[in-house]
Amino acid sequence: MRIGVCTFITDEGIGAADLGRALEERGLESLFLAEHSHIPASRETPFPGGGDLPRRYYRTLDPFAALSAAAAVTERLVVGTGIALLVQRDPIMVAKEAASVDRISDGRFVLGVGSGWNREEMRDHGTDPTTRIALLRERVMAIKRIWTEEQAEFHGEFVDFAPLYSWPKPVQRPHVPVLLGGEAEPVLDRVMDYGDGWFPRWPGSPDPLEGRISELRTRGEREGRGRMPVYLFGVPPRAGDIEAAARLDIDQLLVMLPTMPRDETLRQLDDIAALLPGARGGVVRS
Template sequence: MRIGVTLGLLHPGMWRDFAVEADRIGFESLWVPEHLVFTSDIGQSRYPGSADGTPPVSLDAHLFDAPAFLSSIAEATERIRLGTYVYLFGLRHPIIGARAFGTLDVLSGGRAIAGVGAGWLAGEYEALGLDFRTRGRRLDESLRVAKRLWTEPEVDHSGEFYSFRGVHFEPKPVQRPHPPLVAGGESMAALRRAVRLCDGWVSMPHTLESVKPQLDRLTQLLDESGRDRAAFEITVSAFETRGPEELAEWEALGVDRLIVRPYRRTTGAIDALRTFAEQYGVNRD
């Protein structure tokens, strides 16, 4: 079982130090949350990760360009993989999104993971003059374009949202054919996107019990598509694990990676990270 750790809830001022320690200990991956902006009508958009739809965010939260921040962390770390949880790829022109993750992959020596999603905050799209209702189709087209930019010498594209000709995109990412794309989201549309266009799926926070319906749906879609399950990566956010004995149960469900949050606040987070690593057998080797 691969174990990654999220930077969510931590003050950004300690992201770098926390990342360096997670890398030193031997965590497999590090995941940064991402939004471009928040808007004052945030309460009118239902957040899919809570029972009552209330977003667990504050309007005055500090937001950063996630691939840029991870590029800084890449310079200070050696082996830990660097992922977004999740990057709203459809908010950007696909050439911009492809450049951001291509740069991260080159600067990190091939450690980028592009966790992507359509998003839930309507005001975030409206602030950029984009139609929130088309976010799924926009994301799908953006992902198709990005994969071509990462792998083809010259790209012509004519689609619903983007059109261009004769684009050369260098350097290519270090990872071949490109950094892994993992789709976030719990809806059937998000699960289909993961199977059709991505290399894996990443969940909202779940327990062993609550994740089973999503995994059953995902398994059905994978079987229907004929995709090789061994080549598809399932990542689950498990912020409330009950103990290391759970790891075998997660593996039995077919989960390849857990994203954990072994702290509840910034104060004492690094100590909590070390304690978790000792209890769960996370180590450098």
């Protein structure tokens, strides 16, 4: 198991390049960035975290641009979207953006995707919230086809394009791994259908995830997919939570890094790094 961070990069916090360098210097594995294109000023959809929506949600930088900046100044850091709201994005453009970041990073990019929660935000993009799960499936499948075929075409209910050429292709083969976010009951079926791994949120204790991770491992082996990766995100930067999450059979543990100015962020990263395996006083076991 490896440890990285997930966060929101905004105009009010540390820059992506500075953060990428700081993570690599401290031995952290990865950087995953959240996104929202915007937040409608009049919103009926409640914030899943409860209370008022934090301002970082409407001040996020584009994750593909920010991750390119982080990748350009690092050599080992894995960079990924956590998550990209694919139901609000054009799949032909995402195929190009993701493959471009994979090229810039020399094969260190992971595409985490999800269907989102803010219905007003989706509608502003022309997305019907009631069909967003089916839309997500077709967009992932179409993107993979663009990545892997010289002349790609796709004909579905929501995504439809005639044969096209699109480069660059990803460095990774057969393509950039696509992790599916979400914790709803059917999510493992979706992962097995069109994903390459699962990207659940930390629920506060290992219990809700342990059985489902075991089920995913079993299904992967049974269906010839091998070990299906699990990246767990949103773990608070506290020793107790990190230690509990580390007991799960996961591939990456992503600590939730608050959005703060540079100096405060670096101090927080020092605290997180002190919990890594091998660190003096570290509590995490790999």
